[in-house]
Amino acid sequence: MTPPTSDTPLDAIIGKDEFAAAASADSFDAELAKAGAHVTSRWGMALFLAKRYPLGGVGLAIVVIFVLVAVLAPYITTHDPLATNPAISLAAPSAAHPMGADFMGRDLFSRVVYGARTSLAVAFGATILGVFFGVLIGLASGYLGGWVDLATQRIIDMLQSLPTLILAMAMAAALGPSLTNTIIAIAIPKLPSIARVIRASTLSLREMPFVEAARAMGMSEMRIAMRHILPNTLAPLIVLATAGLGTAILVEASLSFLGLGVPEPHPSWGRMLSESAAEYVRTAPWLVIFPGVAITFAVFGTNLLGDALRDLLDPRQRTSN
Amino acid sequence: MGAYLIRRTVLLFVTVLGVSIIIFALMRVVPGNIADILFESSGYIDAVQKAKIEAELGLDKPLLQQYFGWIGGLMTGDFGYSYMSERPAISEILPRLPVTLKLAGLTLFFTIIFGIPLGVWSAVKQNGLIDNSLRVITLSALSLPSFWCGLLVLMFSVHVFGTIPIYSNEPRGPWHELALLSIPALVVGFRSSALIVRLTRSSMLEVLRQDYIRTARAKGAAENVINYHHALKNALLPIITLLGIEASHLIGGLVVIETVFNIPGLGRYLVEAIRWRDYPIVQNLVLFSAFAVVITNFIVDLLYAVIDPRIKYSD
Numbered sequence: 001m002t003p004p005t006s007d008t009p010l011d012a013i014i015g016k017d018e019f020a021a022a023a024s025a026d027s028f029d030a031e032l033a034k035a036g037a038h039v040t041s042r043w044g045m046a047l048f049l050a051k052r053y054p055l056g057g058v059g060l061a062i063v064v065i066f067v068l069v070a071v072l073a074p075y076i077t078t079h080d081p082l083a084t085n086p087a088i089s090l091a092a093p094s095a096a097h098p099m100g101a102d103f104m105g106r107d108l109f110s111r112v113v114y115g116a117r118t119s120l121a122v123a124f125g126a127t128i129l130g131v132f133f134g135v136l137i138g139l140a141s142g143y144l145g146g147w148v149d150l151a152t153q154r155i156i157d158m159l160q161s162l163p164t165l166i167l168a169m170a171m172a173a174a175l176g177p178s179l180t181n182t183i184i185a186i187a188i189p190k191l192p193s194i195a196r197v198i199r200a201s202t203l204s205l206r207e208m209p210f211v212e213a214a215r216a217m218g219m220s221e222m223r224i225a226m227r228h229i230l231p232n233t234l235a236p237l238i239v240l241a242t243a244g245l246g247t248a249i250l251v252e253a254s255l256s257f258l259g260l261g262v263p264e265p266h267p268s269w270g271r272m273l274s275e276s277a278a279e280y281v282r283t284a285p286w287l288v289i290f291p292g293v294a295i296t297f298a299v300f301g302t303n304l305l306g307d308a309l310r311d312l313l314d315p316r317q318r319t320s321n
Numbered sequence: 322m323g324a325y326l327i328r329r330t331v332l333l334f335v336t337v338l339g340v341s342i343i344i345f346a347l348m349r350v351v352p353g354n355i356a357d358i359l360f361e362s363s364g365y366i367d368a369v370q371k372a373k374i375e376a377e378l379g380l381d382k383p384l385l386q387q388y389f390g391w392i393g394g395l396m397t398g399d400f401g402y403s404y405m406s407e408r409p410a411i412s413e414i415l416p417r418l419p420v421t422l423k424l425a426g427l428t429l430f431f432t433i434i435f436g437i438p439l440g441v442w443s444a445v446k447q448n449g450l451i452d453n454s455l456r457v458i459t460l461s462a463l464s465l466p467s468f469w470c471g472l473l474v475l476m477f478s479v480h481v482f483g484t485i486p487i488y489s490n491e492p493r494g495p496w497h498e499l500a501l502l503s504i505p506a507l508v509v510g511f512r513s514s515a516l517i518v519r520l521t522r523s524s525m526l527e528v529l530r531q532d533y534i535r536t537a538r539a540k541g542a543a544e545n546v547i548n549y550h551h552a553l554k555n556a557l558l559p560i561i562t563l564l565g566i567e568a569s570h571l572i573g574g575l576v577v578i579e580t581v582f583n584i585p586g587l588g589r590y591l592v593e594a595i596r597w598r599d600y601p602i603v604q605n606l607v608l609f610s611a612f613a614v615v616i617t618n619f620i621v622d623l624l625y626a627v628i629d630p631r632i633k634y635s636d
Binding site for chain 1: 336337339340343344347348460461463464465466468469472473475476479480485569570572573574576577580591592595596598603607610611614615618
């Protein structure tokens with residue numbers, strides 16, 4: 001028996017090998033039919049999935065609400081999130097200011113709503129950036145093999161031995177405070193895990209008969225990698241990316257809490273907590289409660305969704321059979 | 322085993338050396354240095370002053386020379402000078418190490434004593450009330466930012482006990498220190514134990530389906546003996562590995578929680594050092610965190626052989 005390496009359990013949780021099988025539409029439809037679903041329309045399918053994974057449905061709903069709040073922020077709020085008003089400094093929640101006001105007399109409800117924009121921008125930005133480069137690296141490493149693979153794997157090992165938050169902190173500090181830099185700082189620690197999973201599925205896909213067939217037909221290597229291998233790695237990628245959204249929101253909040261994240265004037269949930277933290281725990285608890293609830297709610301939604309997607313796309317972990 | 326150990330140790334140092342290059346590149350290749358940042362905040366740039374600061378800090382030397390200066394220093398126990406305090410970095414880092422280690426140890430302790438039994442329980446009662454409530458609780462724990470959880474604990478204790486259990490001055494004796502550290506350790510451990518619960522559950526479920534469990538049951542072994550003696554032993558391998566990976570999250574969690582609870586450890590110091598652009602401190606601490614992660618994974622790999630007799634590191 002070969003000794004397991006440090007990436008064994010993640011694979012055990014994520015089940016990388018099973019993805020390739022589950023990813024093909026045929027086996028998925030067969031699974032659904034076996035489960036008793038007579039799916040004819042897209043909506044019927046959605047309904048079936050929602051029934052089978054109720055928690056995932058809740059997660060999806062939370063994520064949709066989160067996106068809607070961010071997009072519709074100007075229509076939801078009644079105050080400018082940046083406008084200060086000394087008269088209401090540290091005001092308790094009231095009808096006019098449902099979540100109260102902060103030290104500078106800014107309406108907390110508006111700030112929390114606009115905070116969703118910042119959080120969403122960072123989470124999606126970092127995830128897209130991380131997935132794009134992670135896929136590129138993983139695909140190149142797994143498909144090309146040889147010294148490219150060896151070198152990439154060593155660098156990934158090194159990056160992975162740096163704790164996520166510490167690496168993000170160091171990156172954020174080195175790049176300086178800005179929205180874009182926060183996105184980059186959070187995307188970099190995402191690269192290793194994405195590259196690893198993509199490499200693993202590429203390695204097994206590379207030996208599949210359909211790749212051989214494509215090669216026999218005289219297809220270029222680039223085309224094989226992009227058109228035949230990449231689409232088959234989508235299932236693990238979707239799971240990883242969704243799970244990564246929650247982490248990105250948490251890391252952004254932590255960075256901002258430590259004063260290393262998104263700078264003013266962007267309202268950020270994490271920074272709202274750092275401004276208020278120590279002393280307002282006593283005097284103005286609403287300043288501590290509401291931004292924290294917002295973070296937890298957003299991360300909880302993406303976690304539920306990610307969990308359901310993993311159940312759906314990885315048959316081995318399915319709870320019902 | 323001997324050859325394996327040597328190879329792993331060499332690989333360990335190669336990895337840490339590689340990490341040091343990455344850290345150094347991060348700190349230096351990006352535009353602007355400490356001198357620029359100092360002047361940026363004051364609003365004007367004095368070229369003479371700037372050159373003087375750069376020379377003082379060795380920033381005017383070629384990059385390679387700076388890098389080898391750092392690494393060469395580390396080899397001989399010279400960690401450089403802190404910009405903030407102008408004292409040797411080592412005398413800033415060492416006194417802060419014990420508190421962080423104690424906090425990390427306590428967190429690990431809570432993670433294990435809550436995570437594993439609850440995970441076993443959840444698996445044994447699969448799809449029951451306990452299992453489903455634990456599923457929701459663990460998912461919430463994974464969604465809760467640890468710094469917010471810490472703030473809530475502080476708030477709770479202020480409003481209920483009228484005092485904050487914070488590390489404001491020297492603890493009175495070891496028991497008081499243990500009490501003070503237990504609260505932040507529980508806050509960080511809440512998250513990691515949630516992860517362990519989930520993994521223990523799925524790992525146990527796989528093992529509980531095996532034939533030898535049915536055999537054990539058939540011969541009349543007690544449920545607890547089956548669960549803890551027969552099943553858990555075999556379900557332990559992925560759990561141990563996850564604990565190794567959690568080490569990396571744990572370090573991040575400690576940085577944040579030390580800031581919330583005002584604990585004078587390495588985590589809070591790293592945040593301060595980053596705010597002040599105290600690069601010698603930042604470089605060393607970030608490298609140290611990577612070293613801790615690599616060592617943990619090394620220990621985890623060795624533990625495999627102890628736990629699973631099928632695994633032998635021979636070559």
